[in-house]
Amino acid sequence: MNYLKKFKGQGEKLPAKSNINEIIFAWFGGFISIAIIGYLTKSYDNLLVMGSFGASCVLLYGFPKSPFSQPRNVVLGHIFSTFIGLIFFHFIGNEWWSMALALATAIAVMIATRTVHPPAGSNPLIVFLLGANWDYLIFPTLIGSIILVIVALFYNNLHKDRFYPEYWF
Template sequence: MLILGSFGASCLLVFAYPQSPFAQPRNVVGGHFIATATGLAFFTVFGAEWWSMALAVGTAVALMLVTRTAHPPAGSNPLIVALAGAGWDFLFTPTLFGSLILVSVALVYNNFGQGRRYPSYWW
């Protein structure tokens, strides 16, 4: 399955506000990937403790800011990972493949019609 709860909020950004910095492909794919990887690392080492989930979210946000891949919906990914008890395969399906599909659909949708352009930048 390619379902990740935070993809709903990502859809709002890429389809309703495609010019937003948070809606650019680097941010969507990179943000989800980094946040999920961070959540998986914390969950693997510390388990689903309240404090480890809090640290995972904070670390994910910091890493997204440092790598210039901030994507607000991805901030919930560490919580989703821990609460679902996800394994490392979750990093690729649904996270990576789902975010790539989301960006692909956004490319078609947001460039259909005159005067529309998505993305504003790739990297």
């Protein structure tokens, strides 16, 4: 019975509301990042868009101080998770349990290396769903995540009250 009582929550208050200026600033940050990545994808015929990059933008512009939003977490979290997905997909096989093992391993590796970036947790699943090849590690994973960090670096620091990043390595 004590176990089920935990489902009620701890009674903590909701986080403070963001003001409209912060919401608009985050909106533009996400727009600019994905617009640049989308434009580069179309212009140079190289895949730079990943579904998980949308969630990365939520963290980069909505919560730039979070450890999950820092450059090492964004880039390395995406790289490690995609790489692990590719290893499992290509060497273990396209099975439901292999996909589950890839995801679990990606979580463990990100925690162990202090590179947790929650959006990157979806990368092994994306690899399996797309049947991605090894070049997916470079385009879009590495190049796209670096572009996200560069845009966040320039954009977040335009705000008078923001300093990004909190740390690099």
